[in-house]
Amino acid sequence: MEDQKIIGVDLGGTSIKFAILTMEGEIQQRWSQQTNILDEGSHIIPDIIESINHHLALYDMKPEQFAGIGMGTPGSVDRHNGTVIGAFNLNWKQLVYPKRDIEAGTHIPFYIDNDANVAALGERWEGAGDNQDDVTFVTLGTGIGGGIIADGRLLHGVSGSAGEIGHVTIDPNGYLCTCGKHGCLETVASATGVVRVARDMAEEYAGDAKLKVMLDDGEEISSKIVFDLAKEGDQLATAVVDRVSNYLGLALANIGNTLNPAFIVIGGGVSAAGDFLLDKTRKTFEANVFPNVRENTKLRLATLGNEAGVIGAASLVLENNKD
Structure with a gap:
């Protein structure tokens, strides 16, 4: 063989x-x-x-x-x-x-x-997971998916739904998800979720941030535009990214406390925001995990891409x- x-x-x-x-x-x-x-x-x-x-x-x-x-x-x-x-x-x-x-x-x-x-x-074998026996993968795309490897085995659950990280509840009173319940991580931290958060926050924002102007003018925006503007210091975009990163960090902290993997690897289109997203997410993650998990479970960006x-x-x- x-x-x-x-x-x-x-x-x-x-x-x-x-x-x-x-x-x-x-x-x-x-x-x-x-x-x-x-x-x-x-x-x-x-x-x-x-x-x-x-x-x-x-x-x-x-x-x-x-x-x-x-x-x-x-x-x-x-x-x-x-x-x-x-x-x-x-x-x-x-x-x-x-x-x-x-x-x-x-x-x-x-x-x-x-x-x-x-x-x-793939990320566990040849990517950011370093071939460790315990790796959790989260993909932030149009939706949010995930995969859990524990003790060297991919977990499927009794009906194949293990790893549905996008449907971890981060706000019971939050947005209605396509799955039928409210406040799923997918509703705020996916590519479409970031845009939804930006639109809602723009309605309450009174300043003259570029993101606010774009939305008020009816321009189409994307999660990439939001992150790019935040990197440039746009106040509204920064507030949006802070909120999204807080939700993501909280969800990943719950995963860390439950599974204690060596790495939680973040991939998908939204992860293209890179260390800017990772650093903000890590702050919330580390503030909400059990001390031993904080020392041993690390957040990483995916490396394999396509x-x-x-x-x-x-x-x-x-x-x-x-x-």
Whole structure:
């Protein structure tokens, strides 16, 4: 098995990323293609099979040279049966059978998990997690997802919902979340949440901050604009970032107190704000964690970027061959 390779597949609503890796996690080949979600996403699995087979022929490789294919996907995943349902950005409204179809089409063992879990595995294996046995990953994007690795194992929970960090409650009287409850972290610290906080705070703000002017003029803003203005010293933007960082730090402190991982790794688009976000979040985190956790659980920014998905997907093969 040492000389075999692994294929990682990161399936998203816009693109599908592929990589061939060594068993040590080194990427040897990478490619990607657009995701064709037409006809209820019925082209996606055949496209993946065709792409893998095409590239194996291109590199003069055979199925028996591979220990497996791992794939991260949106939606509700049944890991044991290799099925997915409810991946609406893929147009998969009905049950889909990736494991059955991809194994039949490529003759390579196939493993699948939720995309946030897979990104957590990637950051743990080759990124900011330093391959520690206890790592929690939080991704701040359009929504907020997460993955928890404890004692070297990815946690799934009884119904696959472990790691739903975006739905940690930080304000019981807060915004209504798409999940149906109020005050989820996702409503204030995701990319859309930051904009929502900015709009609400601008209504109460009486100064002449640039962010206030932009919002009053009806300009479209993004979380990046808010953070960039805060870095420039804009008073309203700074107040928004302080509030968002406080909520995030509080949620991460609760996670730290519950799990005491070596690292809580922060990734996703909002994390592009970098140390500016991390430093503010860390202050609230450290003020709200148990002293021993403060000493031993550290916040870090993710390092793999777009490669986290394919690297983590590939590591599913190793995860499933542990026993």
